[in-house]
Amino acid sequence: MMGSESSQVRKKYCVLDTSSLIKALRKNVLSEGCIYVLPTNVLNEIKDAETRYLLDANKRFFSILGPSKRNLERVLEVARDLGLSKILSETDISVVATALELIERGHDVIVYTEDYAIQNICAFMKIKFRSVLNRKIKVILRVLKKCKVCGELYPEDLSECPFCGSKEYVLERRRISRLNTN
Numbered sequence: 798m799m800g801s802e803s804s805q806v807r808k809k810y811c812v813l814d815t816s817s818l819i820k821a822l823r824k825n826v827l828s829e830g831c832i833y834v835l836p837t838n839v840l841n842e843i844k845d846a847e848t849r850y851l852l853d854a855n856k857r858f859f860s861i862l863g864p865s866k867r868n869l870e871r872v873l874e875v876a877r878d879l880g881l882s883k884i885l886s887e888t889d890i891s892v893v894a895t896a897l898e899l900i901e902r903g904h905d906v907i908v909y910t911e912d913y914a915i916q917n918i919c920a921f922m923k924i925k926f927r928s929v930l931n932r933k934i935k936v937i938l939r940v941l942k943k944c945k946v947c948g949e950l951y952p953e954d955l956s957e958c959p960f961c962g963s964k965e966y967v968l969e970r971r972r973i974s975r976l977n978t979n
């Protein structure tokens with residue numbers, strides 16, 4: 798990165814998921830200090846006329862970005878590791894991948910999401926996140942399957958116990974770490 802390339806205040810890049818986008822538009826809380834980035838998938842999920850209208854009326858705030866396949870795969874891999882690959886949608890994954898994309902370009906990035914699974918993966922990947930409604934997770938979790946027959950723990954994306962072959966399980970949430978809340 799260049800040194801003091803300009804006297805301008807560096808703008809924050811805010812990546813919005815669908816729920817936070819709708820809330821931010823309806824509560825009219827978009828800030829001039831931010832560039833709001835919408836992953837292509839998020840834009841495609843906006844179907845209702847009111848939100849479409851608000852989006853159009855505020856379009857100067859927004860830019861659209863599709864994340865690279867490499868970053869999508871990176872996020873998907875972490876999602877699998879955390880046991881969230883079935884819980885997170887394709888759009889959720891692309892929100893986090895878009896944030897990674899912007900971080901790689903040297904920007905200051907915050908993900909806006911109300912979704913605890915997205916918050917969980919962001920926290921794990923050390924990506925800053927906020928919630929429009931100010932609801933944030935306090936711990937990072939990993940989701941695992943616990944076999945009802947032999948009691949072993951195994952990854953959530955496996956369809957049967959690798960130890961005994963049973964398909965009967967309960968989901969277990971294990972705490973990885975606690976977050977500093979502020």
Ligand SMILES: [Zn+2]
Binds near residue numbers: 945947958960961
């Ligand atoms: Zn088993």
